[in-house]
Amino acid sequence: MVDFSLTDEQKNLRELAHDFAAREIRPVAWELDRDGAWPQAIIDKAHEVGLMNTHLPEEYGGAGLNYLDGCIIEEELSWGCSGVQTSLGANGLASAPVMLGGAEDVKREFAEELVAEPKLASFCLTEPDAGSDVSGMRTRAVRRGDKYVINGSKCFITNGSYADWFVVYAKTDPEAGHRGISAFLVRRDDTVIVDKKEDKLGQRASNTATITFNETEVDARYLLGEENKGFKLAMMVLDRTRPGVAAMATGIARAAFEFACDYSKERVQFGVPIAMHQAIQFMIADMATKVHLSRLAAWNSAVLLDQGKRNTLESSHAKRFAADSAMEVTTDAVQIYGGYGFIKDYPVEKLMRDAKIMQLYEGTSQIQRLVIARETLLPRRIEQPATATA
Ligand code: CAA
Numbered sequence: 001m002v003d004f005s006l007t008d009e010q011k012n013l014r015e016l017a018h019d020f021a022a023r024e025i026r027p028v029a030w031e032l033d034r035d036g037a038w039p040q041a042i043i044d045k046a047h048e049v050g051l052m053n054t055h056l057p058e059e060y061g062g063a064g065l066n067y068l069d070g071c072i073i074e075e076e077l078s079w080g081c082s083g084v085q086t087s088l089g090a091n092g093l094a095s096a097p098v099m100l101g102g103a104e105d106v107k108r109e110f111a112e113e114l115v116a117e118p119k120l121a122s123f124c125l126t127e128p129d130a131g132s133d134v135s136g137m138r139t140r141a142v143r144r145g146d147k148y149v150i151n152g153s154k155c156f157i158t159n160g161s162y163a164d165w166f167v168v169y170a171k172t173d174p175e176a177g178h179r180g181i182s183a184f185l186v187r188r189d190d191t192v193i194v195d196k197k198e199d200k201l202g203q204r205a206s207n208t209a210t211i212t213f214n215e216t217e218v219d220a221r222y223l224l225g226e227e228n229k230g231f232k233l234a235m236m237v238l239d240r241t242r243p244g245v246a247a248m249a250t251g252i253a254r255a256a257f258e259f260a261c262d263y264s265k266e267r268v269q270f271g272v273p274i275a276m277h278q279a280i281q282f283m284i285a286d287m288a289t290k291v292h293l294s295r296l297a298a299w300n301s302a303v304l305l306d307q308g309k310r311n312t313l314e315s316s317h318a319k320r321f322a323a324d325s326a327m328e329v330t331t332d333a334v335q336i337y338g339g340y341g342f343i344k345d346y347p348v349e350k351l352m353r354d355a356k357i358m359q360l361y362e363g364t365s366q367i368q369r370l371v372i373a374r375e376t377l378l379p380r381r382i383e384q385p386a387t388a389t390a
Contacts, residue, residue, distance in 0.1 A: 004299055010072055013065075017073040020051055021080025029081035032205035033350050038162070039084050039205050046088050047118035051077065053091050053111075057099070060111035067240070067302035071247035075295065078251030082354045083205030085248055087120075090158040090206075092244065093362075094121035094167045096237040097183050101225030106185060110165060121165035124154035124211060125234055131156075132367050134169075134234060135178035139213065141170035146220050148172075148184060150213040153195070156361070160209030161194050168213060169230050176228060183230040184218045191216040202353030232382075239315050240305060242362055246298035246318035249326035249358040253294060256326075256333035256351040257287045264336055280336060287329045294322035310382060313375040320368035323358035330355040 006014065024042055032039055046052050055070055056062025065073075070092065077085040091114060098110050098121075113119055130136040139152025150170050157166075166186045173180030186192065195210040225233045261284060264275035274280045297318035304311035330352040334341035341348050359365045374380075 004296065004303075006072070010069060013069055014072045014076060016049070017051060017076035018079070020046065020049060021076050025077065025080030025084050029084065029205070030347065030350060032081065033083065033202075033354075034204075034344075036199065036204040038207055039087055042084055043087060043120075044118050046077075052088055052118065053095070053114045055092055055099075056095060056111045056115060060108055061115040062111060067243055067305040068299055070244050071298050071302045074244045074247040075251040075254070075298075078248040079255045080251075081205055082248050082252050082358075083203035085251070086158060086203050086206035086357075089244065089248070090123065091121050093123040093158070093237070093241050094163075094165065096240050097123075097167050097224050097233050098185055100236060101183060101233050102185065103221055106222055106224075110185060113164070119165070120159045120163045121167065122157050122159045122163040122211070123237075124157050124160075124166050124168045126154060126156050128153065128155050132364060135181065135231060137169060137171060137181065139168065139170040140174065141168075141172050141182060141184060141218075143172070143220070148182075148218045148220060148223065150184065150186065150216040150218060153210060153212045155210045156198070157209050157211050158361075159207050160211045161197055161207045164188050166192065166211065167224065169234060172227055172230075178231040180228050181230040181234075182227045183224040183233050185222040185224055186213070186216060186218050189216070201356060202350070203357050235312075238362060239310070239312050242315040242319040242368075243298050243302040243305065243311070245358065245362045246294060246301065246315075246322035249319075249322035249355070250291060250294040250298055252351055252355050252358065253287070253291045253322070253326040253329040256330040256348055256355075257284075257291050259347050259351075260284065260287065260333040260336040267338075274336070283332050283336060287332055290325035290329050294318075294325050297321050312382070313372060313379075316363070316368040316371040316375070319363065320365050320372065323355075323368075324365055326355040326358050327352075 024045055050063060054063045054065040058064035098107055127137050141148045141150045150168055168184050168186050169181055171180050172182040191214045193212040195212050198208040264280050265273050267274045301311045301314035301318040304314055333348040334352050337346055337348055340346045
């Protein structure tokens, strides 16, 4: 059955997330962007009202929400400010490999800590010379007795400066390419060094840092999944998180679309509101279509996961389409505002800057096309883990 009508619970969830975005995020979003400030107060409140870690299983005290629920929340919070949502949502990216590959006691320890307090976790995959090409990473993990010792640097790490936990991908067999990578859950200690906080074009309310692991010792029980199977784990994680990124892009696009609609009804040129001009109407119509289809693609890719199905293709469709659409819609919003759109006193230039990262993080739009082409031309059979919510 094809049915995207929301249940009453999902409508309530959307209302909760929307009210939170309208009350707690929107009023400070442009100030946080201007100052590149860290939204700790919002993180504390979001944790308190249950808008963080929503995916963690109920058995560990989490809300146990599904992927579609996650998309609904992520769109609303990103409508408020996608930089803030990136800060709130990065725990989801870091938790996915733990829930997929962690030992039972490790999952419990990690999840219960995140549920109890507004703690943060970071996903450390990217390196200066290994962005799209994950298998080119140089970070090493060497087994010594019942521990692994990690050395190396990770860059562009969301929440890196504030995280208590890190999921770190490292080479355990450097000669084996993508088949020599393993994933570890690492607790912050003084061998974990924050090297650099990036000064970014957009999403300036999110923290992005370089993190260096210097002889960092990890107990072997914190290995996530099997040794040398970390690459596949990372790919499975990205299949699970890209629907949420598509939902975030939808939230940014929707915000820009709404601002542009309102402005086009107020701004008078040639004696009528510019919304009366067909040139503007056609732009508005295209923006509306892109917001609508982005949401449908995000939800479709999430529902497949909720049904326990593999969604690699649909997740890349959604991430690619929604990210590129957000860039187009926000650029058109600036166009509709005319010269005012280019000025920081008006809301849309921030959204255009924020949208850009959607085409870059969690796999560029080019990487999504690569995945789509491979899945279309040479589809692979990959087994799914038993748990749909992992
Ligand atoms: N699920 C499970 N396994 C998968 C898979 C999937 N979706 N995709 C690939 N695999 C498996 C393949 O079956 C293959 O298995 P074998 O070892 O048995 O052969 C193996 O993984 C290698 O697959 P490929 O040959 O396709 O690998 P590749 O090296 O050509 O790379 C890629 C594929 C799609 C380019 C991948 O490297 C990729 O997604 N790159 C982008 C990385 C990315 O998104 N980075 C973002 C970092 S996160 C972030 O942005 C953080 C933030 O803070 C917001």
